[in-house]
Amino acid sequence: MTASATVPSPILSIAPITDHDVAAVVTLWQACGLTRPWNDPTADIALARRGPNSAVLLGRDGSAIVATAMVGHDGHRGWVYYVAVDPNRQGKGLGRIIMAAAEDWLREAGVPKLQLLVRRENAKASAFYQTIGYEESTSVMLAKWLDGREPTP
Template structure:
């Protein structure tokens, strides 16, 4: 599987619209999450970042990473459908892991929707294992639970 050249850097202001389009093309957005607001929140402090991967100057991959000092989390791992199968997802995940190691964070966790067997298989191929923990959630703004 050939790997395209990928330049990885934090998102710039001018990248936001292109990143949202990529996430939509990859089926990552949900009606209850505003992707632009998620990007703004990730960019607010030193404990999170949105990394973008460029091939020939064009954004083709992303990964949002953050941590609480003990556990790291990754979200919005996306590879343009026209560029999948080239190892770009693996490259983005390696960058996320490096970012967390540099911050001294010992563990990375991520969430995969139960119906997304393709994503689950991808992460398992990178050495991730299904946790025995159960995730609980609650909207703090009073919204109804999401499906």
């Protein structure tokens, strides 16, 4: 490649998850280290698909699912979870594309603010979000299990 050559920017087809996609999406989330023993990703997908205030968006390169974002809102604040990019395709702009799709989905719903959570130990994810305009909030997140589980780290 010469110095004047350009690398084509990735284009993904973005669409909501279908029943047929669930197993492949869970596999991608596991490959990206997003799942935890106390959260059932299949149940999370089912819950997100129940109503009009949430969705699971997929980024496809041909037929391959290479990026995801679960997006939802309460009418004012939007949230994004399970942002994943195939580990073999990271660093190629796919995270930016799927996050732009999540932001567009929330804008179309009239939601003015997007929030997301990043585990403290995930410096790579924090750095990525900062490169696309996210800032650390001054709020402290508190949590409580309502099903009787013990607190987890």
